[in-house]
Amino acid sequence: MTRFSGRPHDSVTAIPSKSAAHRYMICAALAQGRSVIRGLPGELPDDLTATLDCIRALGAAAVFRDDTLEITGINAKPDVLRLDCRDSGATYRLLYPVAPLIxxxxxxxxxxxxxxxxxxxxxxLLKSKGVAAEKLSVSGSFGPGEFPIRGDVSSQYISGLLLALSLLEGESRIRLTTPLQSKSYVELTRASLSAFGGESQWMGQDTILVKPRRLKAADVTVEGDYTHASLFLAAGAVYGPVTVTGLDPGSIQGDRAMLxxxxxxxxxxxxxGGSVTVSPGRLRGxxxxxxxxxxxxxxxxLAALAAEGSTVVKNGGRLRFKECDRISAIATELKRLGADIDEAPDGFTIRGGGKLHGAACLCHNDHRIAMLLIMxxxxxxxxxxxxxxxxxxxxxxxxDEYRQLGGSIS
Known part of the structure; x- marks a missing residue:
């Protein structure tokens, strides 16, 4: 058990966007020539390490120095690829449809x-294209065409297809059979491909046209991560002013919505000036x-715990399929602290402003749950x-970020 205490405030620098870094790394591996990815953390998080290991297994060469990763596109193509995705859903889902083409x-x-x-x-979907596709293995190539897929389970399915279909010789269409959720992550994939010479466009509300383009090496910089910064920004609203530097105010990251x-x-x-400061006010649900x-x-x-009235989080059913069932984990662990929270199938309701108390809590092996409880x-x-x-x-x-903001760990 580790004890955490303190009321975070002050200033912290945003870490690089994990979502953008995954996509840049894969695009660089699929591109011709040597690409440079700048602005990475000196120590890669586990998920990005998984992607780096996997693109090396695919046949790309990669050298990591300080905050810069140099990647030379895939040359050798092994007969059997063994890809250790660890616990990284992005690594797995983005590379799954790409791998059989390599x-x-x-x-x-x-x-x-x-x-x-x-x-x-x-x-x-891949089985319908003649591919031998199982959860833990995939083999057999496929050609261009129409690719119907649900848009409400994981946007990473669509992002993986965008990456794969860019490698084919003809135009393809991704047709969404249900409304797309987390569209911003699909747009991030499209923007990443564009930086490496890829081309795609929306045709109406439910179809993406993917054009065949040979990806070319690029020099890109990873922007600050709004998802990771969101808890620090919420802490500013709860405890005292918190400034997060290194965030792009014009970012297409969907989690910029936290502001x-x-x-x-x-x-x-x-x-x-490239920073965001959040200060307390009279918070309301x-x-x-x-x-x-x-x-x-x-x-x-986190913000809801300190707000007057009820905060209702809804239409988040996909939270049950993250590193853990996040809806259940949030409800279970915040109740340990005395929070007034009700769980719903697709979210939760918190009635804030009540008195909380310390407790021993569990992380459910989920980084986002751990960070919430610490904050x-x-x-x-x-x-x-x-x-x-x-x-x-x-x-x-x-x-280190938590200590920098005044938190205590013992």
Whole structure:
């Protein structure tokens, strides 16, 4: 057990966007020539390490120095690819449809929690194209055409197809059979491909046209991560002013929506000079639809604990298929602290402003749950947390950030 206490405030620098880095790394591996990816953390989080290991297994050469990664596109094509995705859903889902176009057979190694997450929409689609597709292996190439797939299970399915279809010789169409959720992540993939010479365009509301383009090496810089910053921004609304530097105010990251959510709740949000400062106000509960921003649920929960009235988080059913069932984990662990919270099938309701107390909590092996509980420690006089090291999945420097903001770890 590790004890956390303190009321975070002050200033911290945003870490590089994990979502953007995954996509740049894969695009660079698929491109001709040597690409340079700048602005990475000195110590890669576990998920990005998984992607780096996998693109090397695909045949790309990669050299990491300080904050810069140089990647030379795939040259050798092994007959059998063994890809250890660890616990990284992005690594697995982005590379799954790409792998059979690179080598003869790809075998995937997944953590137990990742193996339990759904993949059937992709495996069934590829089977319809003549590919031998199972959860842990895929083999057999496929050609251009129409690719119908659900848009409401994981946007990573669509992102993986965008990457794969860019490699084919003819035009393809991704047709969404259900409304797309987390569209911003698909747009991030399209923007990443564009930086490497790829081309795609929307045709109406439910179809993406993917044009065949040979990807070319590029020099790109990873922007600051709004998802990771969201808990720090929420802490600014709860405890005292927090400034996060290194965030692009014009970013297409969907989780930039945390700024408008905090503003609606009554916090003061100031932007300028590449930084965002959030200060306390009279926080009030609101309704938040997280269908496009499910990863913001923990940060919204933190702000809701200190808000007057009810905060309702809804349309977040996909949260049940993350590293853990995040809806259940948030409800279970915040109840340990004395929170008034009700769980719903697709979200939760928090009635804030009540008195909280310290407790021993569990992380559920989920980095986002661990970070939420650590940041909530200041509201309840401190907590004891088992398994907090899981934060390394996305932010190995999180404990240093917490101390920098005035938190205490013992």
């Amino acid at each position: 080598g003869g057979r790809a075998e995937f190694m997944l953590s137990p929690s990742l193996a339990a997450r759904p993949m059937e929409p992709v495996t069934e 408008s959510i905090l503003d609606r709740m009554g916090a003061r949000v100031d932007m300028g 609101i309704d938040v639809d997280v269908s496009d921003t499910p990863d913001l649920a923990p940060a919204i929960a 909530a420690a200041g509201l309840c006089g401190g907590i004891e947390l088992n398994g907090a090291e899981c934060v390394s999945k996305s932010a190995p420097g999180f404990f």
